[in-house]
Each structure stands twice: as structure tokens, then as C-alpha cells.
Amino acid sequence: PNGGSVGVGFAIPSDQAQKVVAKLMKGGSIQYGYLGVQIQEVTPDVASAIGLDHSGGALVSEVNDGSPAARAGIETGDVITSFAGQDVKDPKDLSRAVADVAPGARETADVWRKGKPMRISVDVGHNSDDVKTASLDDGSGAPSAGRAPAIGLGLMDITPDIRQQMNLAGKQHGAVVASVNPDKAAAASGIQAGDIIVAVNQVPVKNARQVTQAIALAGKSGRKSVLLLVERGDAQMYIAVPFANG
Known part of the structure; x- marks a missing residue:
């Protein structure tokens, strides 16, 4: 498609939504793994443009300042293909993989950057907020x-x-x-x-x-x-x- 990249939001299955709500009701706040990136789908056109031989992964469109991703060296334009040992086929996979990691854990991310694969260690953060x-x-x-x-x-x-x-x-x-x-x-x-x-x-x-x-x-x-x-x-x-x- 023409024009700039578009961020994609994904709904999660109802059983996972219920788990999220249960965590909230138990402690009044969410404690989950946090990376600090905005991500979008890797379409076949995007994959071709960056030299990937297949579509898939999560394309980083923005890295939040001061976030765990920024401290680890993840950059805008990186494609994350696995995280914490889990394959990342789309943005939804990455969101789930990060959320499943305990805050404070050190995990690895496999990344495709400018035509080359690389592995990055990330100290996973946490993001919590009071719930109204x-x-x-x-x-x-x-x-x-x-x-x-x-x-x-x-x-x-x-x-x-x-x-x-x-x-x-x-x-x-x-x-x-x-x-x-x-x-x-x-x-x-x-x-x-x-x-x-x-x-x-x-x-x-x-x-x-x-x-x-x-x-x-x-x-x-x-x-x-x-x-x-x-x-x-x-x-x-x-x-x-x-x-x-x-």
C-alpha cells in the first residue's frame, strides 16, 4: 500500500483477557514485562524492502526514550523475530511474549537489522498503573x-x-x-x-x-x-x- 506505515492493534482471545482482568483485580495494578516499543506488522512488501526472505516478525516503528528497549540498543527499523525463546511471527506474538516475562528478568531478542541478524540482551522492565x-x-x-x-x-x-x-x-x-x-x-x-x-x-x-x-x-x-x-x-x-x- 502507498503512504506511511500504519500501526496495527490486535485483540486477544477472551480467555487471555480474563487472565488480564484477574491479575488486575488481585492486586489493583498490572505487573508485567515491558519493552517500550511501538510495533507493526511485517508485510511482504516491507520484508522485500528490508531484505528479509519472508514476512513475519514485529517491525519496530518507535522506541520509547529511556525504555528497556532503548537501554538494550533496540532501534527503529529493527524487526524482532524472537523474544525470550519464543518465535515472533507477528506483533501479537511479541506482545504476548514480553507480557509473559517477569519484570527484571534478562532475556534475549533476535533482531533483523539492515540486512543482518543479531541477538540483543534486554533487561525487561515493568509498567504498572492504578486501575479505576x-x-x-x-x-x-x-x-x-x-x-x-x-x-x-x-x-x-x-x-x-x-x-x-x-x-x-x-x-x-x-x-x-x-x-x-x-x-x-x-x-x-x-x-x-x-x-x-x-x-x-x-x-x-x-x-x-x-x-x-x-x-x-x-x-x-x-x-x-x-x-x-x-x-x-x-x-x-x-x-x-x-x-x-x-
């Missing part, structure tokens, strides 16, 4: 004034750490489902931890607060259910959740 949560369950089993109906959800904003850990695109908005009460309507309707709610009653939402407010508004309007647009892995679906008093 918004509960949609007041514990009473019934809606109360100023609160969302108790459909049984706990939500988190999409912080920079969550965005990286879940391989979300830079423009991804919404709220991550952090917890689902198994005895409430959301669970019965099929909502899962790790889902991302991107719209409520066909109105886009940007964060957990907007989801909470939109569900509360739907409950106060007398509707018997609320329609949630949910992203799960690579799929997007509508799920109707009935209110407790519906």
Missing part, C-alpha cells in the same frame, strides 16, 4: 436512586497499561468488564470478564462512568432491559441484559 473501577452492583439486588440497576457488573477504564496488556488499538474506547456476579442478570445473559462494552442502547461510550450512567438512565426510563454492544476477542456482538425489576 466503577461498580454497577450496589449489593442490594435492586436499583436505587443515583445508581445503576444491579445487573452484576464491575467495570474498569481502559488505562494505557490495560490497552497494552490486552493489545487494544490506540483509539479503542469503552469499559473493560472486570467482574461478573454469577447470580445476577449480566452473567445469565452471557457477559464475561474481559469483555469490552463499547456502546449502551446504541450510544457509544468512552469509559466506565459513561457505561454506568447510561445503564442507570435506561433503568430510570422504565425499560425492562439494556442493550450492550460488546467486543470479545475479534468478535463484536449485542447482548440484552434484563433489569432485576424488569
